[in-house]
Ligand SMILES: [Fe+2]
C-alpha cells in the first residue's frame with residue numbers, strides 16, 4: 551500500500567504539472583495563430599485536472615482506510631516546466647502522454663494489483679486510456695501542422711468558425727469569415743454526431 555500511495559502522489563504531481571503546461575501551451579498556440587489547438591490544449595488541461603481530482607480522491611480514501619488523515623508525502627518526482635514554440639510544445643506533450651500511457655500508468659497499475667488494490671489499479675489503467683487519446687490527438691494536429699494540411703484538405707470537409715459558428719464546405723476555409731470577419735485560422739473541421 552505504501553508504494554501505491556507514493557505512486558498516487560507522483561501521478562498527482564505529474565497531472566498537476568501537465569494541466570499547467572497545457573494552459574501555458576494554449577496561450578502560445580493562440581499567439582501562433584493555432585486557435586483550434588488552443589481549445590484542444592485547454593480541454594486537455596481540464597481533463598488532466600479531472601485525473602488529478604480522481605488521484606486526490608484515491609489518496610484520501612487510502613488514508614481513511616489506514617485510519618489516518620491525508621497528509622503531505624515526500625516522493626521523488628520529475629519537474630517538467632518546458633515551454634517553447636507550438637511545435638516544441640506539441641513534441642513535449644506527445645512525449646509526456648506517451649510516457650504516461652506506455653510506462654507510468656501501466657507500472658502503477660501493476661503495483662496496485664500487488665498491493666491488493668484492484669480498484670486503484672483499474673483507475674490507473676483507465677486514466678492511461680485517456681492519455682493515449684491525448685497523445686493521438688496531439689499527434690494528428692502535429693502532423694497536420696508539419697504537412698500543411700491543418701487548413702487545406704484533400705477532400706471537401708465542413709469547416710466551422712470558432713468565433714461565430716459560421717459553416718463552410720470546401721477544401722479550405724474562407725480567407726475571412728463572412729459572418730464575423732475573423733481570419734481563416736479561426737476555422738476548424740469536426741464531425742458532429744450527436
Ligand atoms: Fe492525465
Ligand SMILES: [Fe+2]
Pocket residue numbers: 568594598647680681684
Ligand atoms: Fe493527458
